[in-house]
Amino acid sequence: MTGMDMVRMEAPERVGSTGLPDGRRLAWAEWGPADGRPVLFCPGAGWGRTLGFGFAALAELDIRLISVERPGSGESTAMPGRTLLDWADDIGRLGVAEPAVVGFSQGAPFALALAARGITAAVAIVSGGDELAHPAMPLPDDVRRLVDLVATDPARAERDFAHFGSAETLWRLSVEGSSEADRAVYLQPDFAAAFGRALDSGFAQGPAGYARDTVLHFARWPFRVEELTARVHLWYGGQDGNSTHSPDHGATLAARIPGATRHYLPDSGAALLWTHGGEILRQLLASAPATPAQSISTSGRPCTDGYHRLP
Template structure:
Protein backbone atom coordinates (compact mmCIF):
# COMPACT_ATOMS: atom_id res chain seq x y z
CA UNK A 1 0.00 0.00 0.00
CA UNK A 2 1.14 3.56 -0.73
CA UNK A 3 1.39 5.44 2.55
CA UNK A 4 2.66 8.62 0.90
CA UNK A 5 6.28 8.54 2.03
CA UNK A 6 8.74 9.85 -0.54
CA UNK A 7 12.27 11.17 -0.74
CA UNK A 8 12.49 14.87 0.16
CA UNK A 9 12.48 17.10 -2.90
CA UNK A 10 14.73 19.67 -1.27
CA UNK A 11 17.14 19.51 1.66
CA UNK A 12 18.90 22.36 3.41
CA UNK A 13 20.08 24.07 6.56
CA UNK A 14 19.14 27.45 7.99
CA UNK A 15 21.57 29.38 10.18
CA UNK A 16 20.13 30.92 13.35
CA UNK A 17 21.33 34.20 14.88
CA UNK A 18 23.48 32.34 17.43
CA UNK A 19 25.24 30.43 14.66
CA UNK A 20 23.43 27.10 15.05
CA UNK A 21 22.03 25.29 12.03
CA UNK A 22 18.52 23.88 11.66
CA UNK A 23 18.20 21.08 9.13
CA UNK A 24 15.09 20.93 6.99
CA UNK A 25 13.46 18.95 4.19
CA UNK A 26 10.71 19.97 1.79
CA UNK A 27 8.08 18.44 -0.43
CA UNK A 28 5.64 20.17 -2.78
CA UNK A 29 5.76 23.46 -4.69
CA UNK A 30 8.07 26.19 -3.38
CA UNK A 31 5.26 28.71 -3.76
CA UNK A 32 2.75 26.51 -1.94
CA UNK A 33 1.09 27.06 1.42
CA UNK A 34 3.82 26.45 4.03
CA UNK A 35 3.06 23.63 6.46
CA UNK A 36 5.68 23.09 9.16
CA UNK A 37 6.04 19.50 10.36
CA UNK A 38 7.13 18.65 13.91
CA UNK A 39 8.12 14.97 13.59
CA UNK A 40 7.55 12.25 16.14
CA UNK A 41 10.07 10.97 18.66
CA UNK A 42 13.44 9.72 17.45
CA UNK A 43 12.80 10.65 13.80
CA UNK A 44 14.03 13.41 11.55
CA UNK A 45 13.25 15.54 8.52
CA UNK A 46 13.53 12.51 6.21
CA UNK A 47 10.12 11.07 7.10
CA UNK A 48 7.42 12.95 5.23
CA UNK A 49 3.82 12.18 4.36
CA UNK A 50 1.22 13.05 1.78
CA UNK A 51 2.95 11.88 -1.39
CA UNK A 52 1.28 13.46 -4.40
CA UNK A 53 -1.38 15.06 -2.21
CA UNK A 54 0.91 17.94 -1.27
CA UNK A 55 1.36 18.88 -4.92
CA UNK A 56 -2.36 18.58 -5.66
CA UNK A 57 -3.20 20.78 -2.66
CA UNK A 58 -0.39 23.27 -3.37
CA UNK A 59 1.23 22.57 -0.01
CA UNK A 60 4.88 23.31 0.72
CA UNK A 61 5.55 20.68 3.40
CA UNK A 62 8.58 21.56 5.52
CA UNK A 63 9.94 19.19 8.15
CA UNK A 64 12.47 20.68 10.56
CA UNK A 65 14.89 18.69 12.71
CA UNK A 66 14.81 19.68 16.35
CA UNK A 67 18.17 20.65 17.93
CA UNK A 68 20.50 17.70 18.40
CA UNK A 69 18.60 15.49 15.95
CA UNK A 70 19.54 14.87 12.35
CA UNK A 71 21.12 17.91 10.71
CA UNK A 72 20.26 20.43 13.47
CA UNK A 73 22.98 21.55 15.86
CA UNK A 74 22.63 20.84 19.56
CA UNK A 75 21.21 23.37 22.01
CA UNK A 76 21.86 22.08 25.54
CA UNK A 77 19.09 22.84 27.99
CA UNK A 78 16.65 23.89 25.28
CA UNK A 79 12.95 24.30 26.07
CA UNK A 80 9.69 24.36 24.13
CA UNK A 81 9.88 28.15 24.28
CA UNK A 82 13.36 28.04 22.75
CA UNK A 83 11.98 25.88 19.94
CA UNK A 84 9.37 28.53 19.17
CA UNK A 85 12.12 31.17 19.06
CA UNK A 86 14.17 29.03 16.67
CA UNK A 87 11.20 28.59 14.36
CA UNK A 88 10.43 32.31 14.50
CA UNK A 89 13.89 32.97 13.07
CA UNK A 90 13.47 30.11 10.58
CA UNK A 91 10.17 31.47 9.31
CA UNK A 92 11.55 34.99 8.97
CA UNK A 93 14.74 33.86 7.24
CA UNK A 94 12.90 31.71 4.71
CA UNK A 95 10.08 34.24 4.22
CA UNK A 96 7.35 31.73 5.04
CA UNK A 97 4.08 33.62 5.04
CA UNK A 98 1.29 32.53 7.40
CA UNK A 99 2.56 28.98 8.00
CA UNK A 100 0.45 26.16 9.37
CA UNK A 101 1.79 23.28 11.47
CA UNK A 102 1.40 19.54 11.94
CA UNK A 103 2.64 17.85 15.12
CA UNK A 104 2.82 14.08 15.09
CA UNK A 105 3.16 12.02 18.30
CA UNK A 106 5.96 13.57 20.41
CA UNK A 107 6.02 16.47 17.95
CA UNK A 108 2.63 17.62 19.24
CA UNK A 109 3.85 19.83 22.14
CA UNK A 110 6.39 21.41 19.79
CA UNK A 111 3.66 22.27 17.29
CA UNK A 112 1.41 23.60 20.05
CA UNK A 113 4.29 25.73 21.34
CA UNK A 114 4.36 27.39 17.92
CA UNK A 115 0.63 28.03 18.16
CA UNK A 116 0.94 29.42 21.68
CA UNK A 117 3.63 31.82 20.43
CA UNK A 118 1.43 33.02 17.58
CA UNK A 119 3.79 31.75 14.89
CA UNK A 120 1.31 29.59 12.96
CA UNK A 121 -2.25 30.14 11.80
CA UNK A 122 -3.60 26.66 12.57
CA UNK A 123 -2.34 23.31 13.86
CA UNK A 124 -3.15 19.67 13.27
CA UNK A 125 -2.12 17.45 16.18
CA UNK A 126 -2.04 13.84 14.98
CA UNK A 127 -1.78 10.97 17.50
CA UNK A 128 -0.24 13.57 19.71
CA UNK A 129 1.51 13.29 23.02
CA UNK A 130 -0.47 15.25 25.61
CA UNK A 131 0.78 17.15 28.68
CA UNK A 132 1.47 13.89 30.50
CA UNK A 133 2.73 15.65 33.64
CA UNK A 134 -0.55 17.55 34.06
CA UNK A 135 -2.47 16.62 37.23
CA UNK A 136 -5.48 15.54 35.16
CA UNK A 137 -3.51 12.45 34.18
CA UNK A 138 -2.09 11.66 37.62
CA UNK A 139 -4.03 8.42 38.03
CA UNK A 140 -4.32 7.16 34.46
CA UNK A 141 -0.80 6.92 33.07
CA UNK A 142 0.74 3.55 32.31
CA UNK A 143 3.19 2.63 35.10
CA UNK A 144 6.30 3.03 32.93
CA UNK A 145 5.13 6.44 31.73
CA UNK A 146 4.29 7.51 35.29
CA UNK A 147 7.85 6.56 36.27
CA UNK A 148 9.27 8.69 33.46
CA UNK A 149 7.14 11.70 34.40
CA UNK A 150 8.15 11.36 38.06
CA UNK A 151 11.82 10.99 37.15
CA UNK A 152 11.76 14.20 35.09
CA UNK A 153 9.99 16.09 37.89
CA UNK A 154 12.51 14.88 40.47
CA UNK A 155 15.76 15.38 38.51
CA UNK A 156 15.57 16.37 34.81
CA UNK A 157 19.31 15.94 34.23
CA UNK A 158 19.37 12.43 35.68
CA UNK A 159 16.26 11.52 33.70
CA UNK A 160 17.84 12.82 30.51
CA UNK A 161 20.94 10.69 31.13
CA UNK A 162 18.69 7.67 31.62
CA UNK A 163 16.79 8.34 28.40
CA UNK A 164 20.07 8.77 26.53
CA UNK A 165 21.28 5.43 27.84
CA UNK A 166 18.24 3.74 26.35
CA UNK A 167 17.93 5.77 23.18
CA UNK A 168 19.06 4.36 19.85
CA UNK A 169 17.47 3.84 16.46
CA UNK A 170 17.34 0.07 16.98
CA UNK A 171 15.87 0.29 20.48
CA UNK A 172 13.19 2.77 19.49
CA UNK A 173 12.28 0.81 16.36
CA UNK A 174 11.83 -2.31 18.44
CA UNK A 175 9.61 -0.38 20.85
CA UNK A 176 7.47 0.94 18.00
CA UNK A 177 6.82 -2.43 16.39
CA UNK A 178 6.28 -4.36 19.63
CA UNK A 179 3.97 -1.92 21.44
CA UNK A 180 1.94 -0.74 18.46
CA UNK A 181 -1.43 -2.13 17.52
CA UNK A 182 -1.86 -4.60 14.68
CA UNK A 183 -3.04 -1.75 12.46
CA UNK A 184 0.11 0.25 13.20
CA UNK A 185 2.43 -2.70 12.65
CA UNK A 186 0.89 -3.18 9.21
CA UNK A 187 1.97 0.37 8.32
CA UNK A 188 5.37 0.45 10.01
CA UNK A 189 6.51 -2.90 8.63
CA UNK A 190 5.44 -2.16 5.05
CA UNK A 191 8.68 -2.42 3.05
CA UNK A 192 8.62 1.10 1.62
CA UNK A 193 7.45 2.72 4.83
CA UNK A 194 9.92 0.79 6.97
CA UNK A 195 12.82 1.96 4.80
CA UNK A 196 11.75 5.61 5.13
CA UNK A 197 11.08 5.32 8.86
CA UNK A 198 14.39 3.61 9.63
CA UNK A 199 16.31 6.12 7.54
CA UNK A 200 14.70 8.97 9.48
CA UNK A 201 15.56 7.27 12.79
CA UNK A 202 19.15 6.59 11.76
CA UNK A 203 19.65 10.24 10.86
CA UNK A 204 17.94 11.37 14.06
CA UNK A 205 20.62 9.55 16.09
CA UNK A 206 23.53 10.59 13.85
CA UNK A 207 24.79 12.93 16.61
CA UNK A 208 24.09 10.45 19.38
CA UNK A 209 21.10 10.11 21.73
CA UNK A 210 21.24 13.54 23.44
CA UNK A 211 18.69 15.16 21.14
CA UNK A 212 16.20 12.35 21.63
CA UNK A 213 16.79 12.41 25.39
CA UNK A 214 16.15 16.16 25.61
CA UNK A 215 12.97 15.84 23.56
CA UNK A 216 11.75 13.13 25.93
CA UNK A 217 12.43 15.26 28.99
CA UNK A 218 10.36 18.07 27.45
CA UNK A 219 7.58 15.64 26.55
CA UNK A 220 7.41 14.32 30.11
CA UNK A 221 7.48 17.74 31.81
CA UNK A 222 4.88 20.45 32.31
CA UNK A 223 4.39 22.69 29.30
CA UNK A 224 5.63 26.30 29.60
CA UNK A 225 2.43 27.59 28.01
CA UNK A 226 -1.26 27.38 28.85
CA UNK A 227 -3.31 25.57 26.16
CA UNK A 228 -6.19 27.87 27.06
CA UNK A 229 -4.17 30.74 25.62
CA UNK A 230 -3.84 29.20 22.16
CA UNK A 231 -5.79 31.52 19.88
CA UNK A 232 -5.71 29.63 16.57
CA UNK A 233 -7.70 26.64 15.32
CA UNK A 234 -6.35 23.27 16.51
CA UNK A 235 -7.55 19.95 15.13
CA UNK A 236 -6.83 16.96 17.36
CA UNK A 237 -6.75 13.67 15.46
CA UNK A 238 -6.80 10.33 17.31
CA UNK A 239 -7.56 6.75 16.39
CA UNK A 240 -9.46 4.51 18.79
CA UNK A 241 -7.05 1.65 17.94
CA UNK A 242 -4.03 3.67 19.12
CA UNK A 243 -2.28 1.69 21.88
CA UNK A 244 0.70 3.99 22.48
CA UNK A 245 1.11 4.73 26.21
CA UNK A 246 2.84 8.04 25.47
CA UNK A 247 0.12 9.57 23.32
CA UNK A 248 -2.85 11.26 24.96
CA UNK A 249 -4.30 9.00 27.69
CA UNK A 250 -7.82 10.19 26.88
CA UNK A 251 -7.20 10.54 23.13
CA UNK A 252 -7.36 14.32 23.27
CA UNK A 253 -10.70 14.66 25.06
CA UNK A 254 -9.56 16.92 27.91
CA UNK A 255 -7.08 18.83 25.73
CA UNK A 256 -9.90 19.65 23.33
CA UNK A 257 -11.84 21.20 26.21
CA UNK A 258 -8.85 23.32 27.22
CA UNK A 259 -8.01 24.82 23.82
CA UNK A 260 -10.66 27.42 22.88
CA UNK A 261 -10.69 26.71 19.12
CA UNK A 262 -10.04 22.96 19.22
CA UNK A 263 -11.90 20.31 17.25
CA UNK A 264 -11.42 16.66 18.17
CA UNK A 265 -11.60 13.97 15.52
CA UNK A 266 -11.84 10.44 16.94
CA UNK A 267 -11.62 7.78 14.24
CA UNK A 268 -12.91 4.33 15.30
CA UNK A 269 -10.90 2.28 12.80
CA UNK A 270 -7.67 4.29 12.90
CA UNK A 271 -4.58 3.76 15.03
CA UNK A 272 -1.50 5.80 15.90
CA UNK A 273 -0.27 5.81 12.31
CA UNK A 274 -3.24 7.80 11.05
CA UNK A 275 -0.97 10.57 9.74
CA UNK A 276 -0.22 8.16 6.88
CA UNK A 277 -3.54 6.32 6.67
CA UNK A 278 -5.80 9.39 6.82
CA UNK A 279 -3.51 12.04 5.33
CA UNK A 280 -6.05 13.59 3.00
CA UNK A 281 -8.56 14.29 5.79
CA UNK A 282 -5.86 15.80 8.02
CA UNK A 283 -4.49 18.11 5.33
CA UNK A 284 -7.87 19.06 3.88
CA UNK A 285 -9.18 20.02 7.31
CA UNK A 286 -6.01 21.96 8.18
CA UNK A 287 -6.22 24.01 4.99
CA UNK A 288 -9.90 24.75 5.65
CA UNK A 289 -9.01 26.53 8.90
CA UNK A 290 -7.43 29.45 7.05
CA UNK A 291 -9.64 31.89 5.11
Protein backbone atom coordinates in the same frame (compact mmCIF):
# COMPACT_ATOMS: atom_id res chain seq x y z
CA MET B 1 -7.70 4.96 2.80
CA THR B 2 -7.24 2.13 5.28
CA GLY B 3 -4.16 0.90 7.04
CA MET B 4 -4.10 -2.14 4.73
CA ASP B 5 -3.63 -0.02 1.59
CA MET B 6 -0.15 0.53 0.20
CA VAL B 7 1.43 3.65 1.64
CA ARG B 8 3.15 5.95 -0.81
CA MET B 9 6.55 7.25 0.32
CA GLU B 10 8.68 9.90 -1.36
CA ALA B 11 12.16 11.26 -0.70
CA PRO B 12 12.42 15.02 -0.04
CA GLU B 13 12.51 17.24 -3.10
CA ARG B 14 14.70 19.89 -1.45
CA VAL B 15 16.99 19.79 1.59
CA GLY B 16 19.01 22.47 3.29
CA SER B 17 19.92 24.20 6.52
CA THR B 18 19.42 27.70 7.87
CA GLY B 19 21.84 29.68 10.01
CA LEU B 20 20.61 31.23 13.26
CA PRO B 21 21.99 34.39 14.92
CA ASP B 22 23.89 32.39 17.57
CA GLY B 23 25.76 30.38 14.93
CA ARG B 24 23.65 27.23 15.15
CA ARG B 25 21.92 25.74 12.11
CA LEU B 26 18.53 24.11 11.65
CA ALA B 27 18.31 21.43 8.97
CA TRP B 28 15.13 20.95 6.96
CA ALA B 29 13.59 19.07 4.05
CA GLU B 30 10.71 19.95 1.74
CA TRP B 31 8.15 18.29 -0.48
CA GLY B 32 5.59 19.83 -2.83
CA PRO B 33 5.54 23.11 -4.77
CA ALA B 34 8.37 25.41 -3.71
CA ASP B 35 5.97 28.38 -3.77
CA GLY B 36 3.06 26.54 -2.14
CA ARG B 37 1.29 27.27 1.13
CA PRO B 38 3.77 26.40 3.89
CA VAL B 39 2.92 23.56 6.27
CA LEU B 40 5.62 23.05 8.87
CA PHE B 41 6.01 19.51 10.22
CA CYS B 42 7.25 18.71 13.74
CA PRO B 43 8.24 15.03 13.45
CA GLY B 44 8.10 12.22 15.99
CA ALA B 45 10.61 11.12 18.62
CA GLY B 46 14.12 10.65 17.29
CA TRP B 47 13.24 11.28 13.64
CA GLY B 48 15.34 13.10 11.13
CA ARG B 49 13.81 15.32 8.46
CA THR B 50 13.34 12.79 5.67
CA LEU B 51 10.01 11.14 6.57
CA GLY B 52 7.08 13.03 5.06
CA PHE B 53 3.40 12.29 4.49
CA GLY B 54 0.37 13.25 2.43
CA PHE B 55 2.32 13.27 -0.82
CA ALA B 56 -0.69 12.74 -3.09
CA ALA B 57 -2.37 15.84 -1.62
CA LEU B 58 0.57 18.26 -1.79
CA ALA B 59 0.18 19.32 -5.43
CA GLU B 60 -3.61 19.20 -5.24
CA LEU B 61 -3.70 21.48 -2.19
CA ASP B 62 -0.67 23.58 -3.26
CA ILE B 63 1.24 22.65 -0.08
CA ARG B 64 4.93 23.10 0.57
CA LEU B 65 5.58 20.61 3.39
CA ILE B 66 8.64 21.53 5.49
CA SER B 67 10.10 19.12 8.06
CA VAL B 68 12.63 20.67 10.46
CA GLU B 69 15.04 18.67 12.59
CA ARG B 70 15.07 19.75 16.22
CA PRO B 71 18.38 20.78 17.82
CA GLY B 72 20.69 17.81 18.34
CA SER B 73 18.80 15.65 15.84
CA GLY B 74 19.95 14.93 12.29
CA GLU B 75 22.05 17.86 11.09
CA SER B 76 20.56 20.55 13.36
CA THR B 77 23.08 21.97 15.83
CA ALA B 78 22.61 20.87 19.43
CA MET B 79 21.34 23.31 22.05
CA PRO B 80 21.74 21.85 25.57
CA GLY B 81 19.15 22.95 28.09
CA ARG B 82 16.74 24.23 25.44
CA THR B 83 13.02 24.65 26.09
CA LEU B 84 9.89 24.28 24.00
CA LEU B 85 9.74 28.05 23.61
CA ASP B 86 13.39 28.15 22.48
CA TRP B 87 12.29 25.85 19.67
CA ALA B 88 9.44 28.20 18.76
CA ASP B 89 11.83 31.15 18.71
CA ASP B 90 14.18 29.25 16.40
CA ILE B 91 11.33 28.51 13.99
CA GLY B 92 10.31 32.15 14.08
CA ARG B 93 13.76 33.01 12.67
CA LEU B 94 13.37 30.76 9.60
CA GLY B 95 11.39 33.41 7.75
CA VAL B 96 8.30 31.32 6.89
CA ALA B 97 5.23 33.54 7.05
CA GLU B 98 2.45 32.12 9.27
CA PRO B 99 2.79 28.44 8.41
CA ALA B 100 0.14 25.91 9.27
CA VAL B 101 1.71 23.29 11.54
CA VAL B 102 1.45 19.51 11.98
CA GLY B 103 2.87 17.77 15.05
CA PHE B 104 3.09 13.99 15.16
CA SER B 105 3.65 11.97 18.35
CA GLN B 106 6.42 13.69 20.35
CA GLY B 107 6.28 16.56 17.88
CA ALA B 108 2.95 17.65 19.42
CA PRO B 109 4.26 19.91 22.22
CA PHE B 110 6.70 21.51 19.78
CA ALA B 111 3.83 22.25 17.40
CA LEU B 112 1.70 23.72 20.18
CA ALA B 113 4.65 25.86 21.32
CA LEU B 114 4.55 27.50 17.88
CA ALA B 115 0.89 28.33 18.49
CA ALA B 116 1.73 29.67 21.95
CA ARG B 117 4.31 32.03 20.40
CA GLY B 118 1.81 33.20 17.75
CA ILE B 119 3.84 31.74 14.90
CA THR B 120 0.89 29.73 13.56
CA ALA B 121 -2.89 30.11 13.54
CA ALA B 122 -3.68 26.52 12.57
CA VAL B 123 -2.32 23.28 14.09
CA ALA B 124 -3.01 19.59 13.51
CA ILE B 125 -1.87 17.28 16.30
CA VAL B 126 -1.75 13.69 15.01
CA SER B 127 -1.38 10.80 17.47
CA GLY B 128 0.14 13.48 19.59
CA GLY B 129 2.06 13.41 22.82
CA ASP B 130 -0.17 14.90 25.51
CA GLU B 131 0.82 17.15 28.43
CA LEU B 132 1.36 14.11 30.61
CA ALA B 133 2.43 16.15 33.64
CA HIS B 134 -0.82 18.12 33.78
CA PRO B 135 -2.77 17.31 36.97
CA ALA B 136 -5.94 16.47 35.03
CA MET B 137 -4.25 13.76 32.97
CA PRO B 138 -5.03 10.15 33.98
CA LEU B 139 -1.80 8.16 33.67
CA PRO B 140 -0.84 4.48 33.70
CA ASP B 141 1.66 3.61 36.43
CA ASP B 142 4.66 3.28 34.11
CA VAL B 143 4.05 6.71 32.57
CA ARG B 144 3.45 8.24 36.01
CA ARG B 145 6.87 7.05 37.16
CA LEU B 146 8.56 8.79 34.23
CA VAL B 147 6.59 11.99 34.77
CA ASP B 148 7.54 11.98 38.45
CA LEU B 149 11.22 11.38 37.66
CA VAL B 150 11.29 14.32 35.22
CA ALA B 151 9.62 16.52 37.83
CA THR B 152 11.95 15.58 40.70
CA ASP B 153 15.27 14.95 38.93
CA PRO B 154 15.22 16.17 35.32
CA ALA B 155 18.98 15.79 34.87
CA ARG B 156 18.85 12.12 35.84
CA ALA B 157 15.80 11.61 33.62
CA GLU B 158 17.63 13.12 30.66
CA ARG B 159 20.61 10.84 31.27
CA ASP B 160 18.30 7.82 31.48
CA PHE B 161 16.53 8.76 28.25
CA ALA B 162 19.89 9.19 26.52
CA HIS B 163 21.03 5.76 27.72
CA PHE B 164 17.77 4.25 26.49
CA GLY B 165 17.42 6.03 23.14
CA SER B 166 18.66 4.71 19.80
CA ALA B 167 17.35 4.21 16.31
CA GLU B 168 16.97 0.49 16.99
CA THR B 169 15.08 1.04 20.25
CA LEU B 170 12.67 3.54 18.71
CA TRP B 171 12.03 1.16 15.82
CA ARG B 172 11.16 -1.65 18.23
CA LEU B 173 8.89 0.59 20.31
CA SER B 174 7.08 1.86 17.23
CA VAL B 175 6.60 -1.51 15.55
CA GLU B 176 6.62 -4.25 18.15
CA GLY B 177 4.42 -2.31 20.58
CA SER B 178 1.91 -1.19 17.97
CA SER B 179 -1.50 -2.49 17.02
CA GLU B 180 -2.22 -4.75 14.08
CA ALA B 181 -3.62 -1.71 12.23
CA ASP B 182 -0.30 0.11 12.61
CA ARG B 183 1.93 -2.86 11.83
CA ALA B 184 0.06 -3.18 8.53
CA VAL B 185 1.52 0.23 7.68
CA TYR B 186 4.89 0.17 9.44
CA LEU B 187 5.98 -3.19 8.01
CA GLN B 188 5.29 -2.29 4.39
CA PRO B 189 8.75 -2.43 2.76
CA ASP B 190 8.76 1.13 1.41
CA PHE B 191 7.56 2.59 4.70
CA ALA B 192 9.90 0.48 6.83
CA ALA B 193 12.88 1.58 4.74
CA ALA B 194 11.91 5.27 4.90
CA PHE B 195 11.20 5.10 8.64
CA GLY B 196 14.53 3.37 9.26
CA ARG B 197 16.40 6.08 7.34
CA ALA B 198 14.63 8.81 9.32
CA LEU B 199 15.58 7.21 12.64
CA ASP B 200 19.18 6.64 11.57
CA SER B 201 19.38 10.29 10.56
CA GLY B 202 17.71 11.47 13.74
CA PHE B 203 20.30 9.73 15.92
CA ALA B 204 23.28 10.70 13.74
CA GLN B 205 24.65 12.92 16.55
CA GLY B 206 23.80 10.40 19.26
CA PRO B 207 20.82 10.27 21.64
CA ALA B 208 21.15 13.67 23.36
CA GLY B 209 18.62 15.43 21.11
CA TYR B 210 16.05 12.68 21.64
CA ALA B 211 16.67 12.74 25.39
CA ARG B 212 16.13 16.48 25.67
CA ASP B 213 12.95 16.27 23.56
CA THR B 214 11.63 13.52 25.84
CA VAL B 215 12.26 15.53 29.00
CA LEU B 216 10.38 18.47 27.46
CA HIS B 217 7.50 16.17 26.54
CA PHE B 218 7.19 14.66 30.05
CA ALA B 219 7.61 17.95 31.94
CA ARG B 220 4.99 20.65 32.47
CA TRP B 221 4.82 22.74 29.34
CA PRO B 222 5.91 26.42 29.64
CA PHE B 223 2.62 27.69 28.21
CA ARG B 224 -1.07 27.12 28.96
CA VAL B 225 -2.97 25.39 26.20
CA GLU B 226 -6.11 27.01 27.65
CA GLU B 227 -4.78 30.34 26.33
CA LEU B 228 -4.08 29.23 22.75
CA THR B 229 -5.87 31.22 20.07
CA ALA B 230 -4.85 29.03 17.12
CA ARG B 231 -7.37 26.67 15.54
CA VAL B 232 -6.33 23.21 16.75
CA HIS B 233 -7.35 19.84 15.29
CA LEU B 234 -6.55 16.72 17.33
CA TRP B 235 -6.42 13.38 15.50
CA TYR B 236 -6.34 10.08 17.39
CA GLY B 237 -6.98 6.47 16.44
CA GLY B 238 -8.71 4.11 18.85
CA GLN B 239 -6.17 1.37 18.07
CA ASP B 240 -3.23 3.55 19.11
CA GLY B 241 -1.92 1.82 22.23
CA ASN B 242 0.95 4.23 22.95
CA SER B 243 0.03 5.71 26.33
CA THR B 244 2.63 8.49 26.01
CA HIS B 245 0.73 9.79 23.00
CA SER B 246 -2.38 10.41 25.06
CA PRO B 247 -3.88 8.01 27.61
CA ASP B 248 -7.41 9.17 26.71
CA HIS B 249 -6.80 9.77 22.98
CA GLY B 250 -6.88 13.53 23.30
CA ALA B 251 -10.17 13.89 25.17
CA THR B 252 -8.73 15.89 28.08
CA LEU B 253 -6.48 17.95 25.81
CA ALA B 254 -9.39 18.80 23.50
CA ALA B 255 -11.42 19.99 26.48
CA ARG B 256 -8.56 22.26 27.59
CA ILE B 257 -7.90 23.97 24.24
CA PRO B 258 -10.47 26.63 23.29
CA GLY B 259 -12.39 25.64 20.17
CA ALA B 260 -10.34 22.51 19.52
CA THR B 261 -11.77 19.86 17.20
CA ARG B 262 -11.10 16.24 18.16
CA HIS B 263 -11.17 13.68 15.36
CA TYR B 264 -11.41 10.21 16.91
CA LEU B 265 -11.18 7.25 14.52
CA PRO B 266 -11.96 4.11 16.56
CA ASP B 267 -10.77 1.59 13.97
CA SER B 268 -7.46 3.33 13.16
CA GLY B 269 -4.10 3.29 14.91
CA ALA B 270 -1.30 5.78 15.37
CA ALA B 271 -0.30 5.83 11.69
CA LEU B 272 -2.94 8.41 10.76
CA LEU B 273 -0.41 10.60 8.96
CA TRP B 274 -0.07 7.93 6.29
CA THR B 275 -3.59 6.49 6.28
CA HIS B 276 -5.45 9.83 6.45
CA GLY B 277 -2.80 12.39 5.44
CA GLY B 278 -4.84 14.10 2.74
CA GLU B 279 -7.86 14.51 5.02
CA ILE B 280 -5.69 15.90 7.83
CA LEU B 281 -4.13 18.47 5.50
CA ARG B 282 -7.48 19.53 4.03
CA GLN B 283 -8.97 20.11 7.47
CA LEU B 284 -5.84 21.99 8.55
CA LEU B 285 -5.81 24.35 5.57
CA ALA B 286 -9.51 25.04 5.97
CA SER B 287 -8.55 26.56 9.35
CA ALA B 288 -5.42 28.39 8.16
CA PRO B 289 -5.23 31.94 6.79
CA ALA B 290 -3.86 32.24 3.27
CA THR B 291 -0.39 33.83 3.38
CA PRO B 292 2.26 34.70 0.79
CA ALA B 293 4.84 31.97 0.26
CA GLN B 294 8.43 32.63 1.28
CA SER B 295 11.60 30.63 0.95
CA ILE B 296 13.47 29.55 4.06
CA SER B 297 16.34 31.92 4.62
CA THR B 298 19.95 30.81 4.84
CA SER B 299 20.63 33.66 7.29
CA GLY B 300 17.59 33.40 9.53
CA ARG B 301 15.76 36.21 7.61
CA PRO B 302 13.01 35.86 4.95
CA CYS B 303 14.34 35.40 1.44
CA THR B 304 12.87 34.90 -2.00
CA ASP B 305 15.90 33.90 -4.03
CA GLY B 306 16.15 30.17 -3.53
CA TYR B 307 17.45 27.63 -1.04
CA HIS B 308 20.66 26.72 0.69
CA ARG B 309 21.03 23.12 -0.44
CA LEU B 310 23.10 20.45 1.20
CA PRO B 311 26.05 19.23 -0.86
